[in-house]
Amino acid sequence: MEKKVQSATQAADFAIKIDNVTKEFKQWQRGSNIKDIFANLVKPKTKIVKALDNISLSVRKGEFVAYAGANGAGKSTTIKILSGIMHPSKGEVSVLGLDPKVDRIKLMKRIGVVFGQRTELWWDHPIAASFDWKRVTWNIEKKDYDNRLESLVELLDLSGIINTFARELSLGQRMRADLALMLLHNPEVIFLDEPTLGLDVLAKRHMIEYLKKLNREQDATIIVTSHDMDDLEEMAERIILLSNGNIEFDGDFEKLRRITGSICRIKIYTENGQHPNLETATIVKVENGFTEYQFDSNKYSISSVLKELSGIDTILDVEINKAPIEQVIAELYTSWK
16 A cells, blocks of 8 residues: 555656657558559558657656757657647557547647747737736736736737737747747746747847746746757756657767767867867868867877977967867767667
């Protein structure tokens, strides 16, 4: 009996559980010649494509998780299954203890979803009208709504566009408005598919800081996908990498870097803009007087690289960095093909 209570407590700690989930799509195969076209009319040819292949994972309440992968890896499919838009072909899914397939309406009151390529804003109305529509439709208490809206308008810089029609917004402005609309009912679990899409540097910075604050102060569980790996590394504590419908990596960013070995970057600035060739490192970028090199610390120690650089009199500054996370992941994608 004691074991059963402990198990229930542990289950309550999880916001998301995916157990052996497979999602298959039927893809029609069409030939280009007349014979194939007529043959398909009689007996259409199909191909089964696995978007997700027997994946399992769990996310604890309050986690901020990056969910990444190349195009077609299965990221958006996973989020659509978790939010009840799609159903798995096999396996079981639980979000906040609810089955999205059975309890979608109940679940939608507790989660928030934003897809970077789509909008829930009323296209021919000011975004303020979309916000008020949600307050009424979702039966949000007026006091809670006003307080939350005031905070969102300030943090997402919406004051100048709140009375603008959605169709007149730039992509970045629409993304900020969609995020605010999603957050109005104070969701416990948030799914974000490319949330920084189209944002300028300042708007992206505000959004990232707000999401981190939301996770930190309100214990919101956040799952975010993006092709901008630097954004993901700044936001999330954990990253799950998909490849061809399979989970290839699940851990923190430091562990991810260790998998790819010991690639390091070193950048120098010279007074005359020279970019000397080195025996211990190779040039990867030359820009505005800076030269960036890459070296394998398993092959050459940092001290040996610095020793070689010390013989160059024109160097004014030296900076050592880890390999960009974009490069780390790109190398992994290449190895998984």
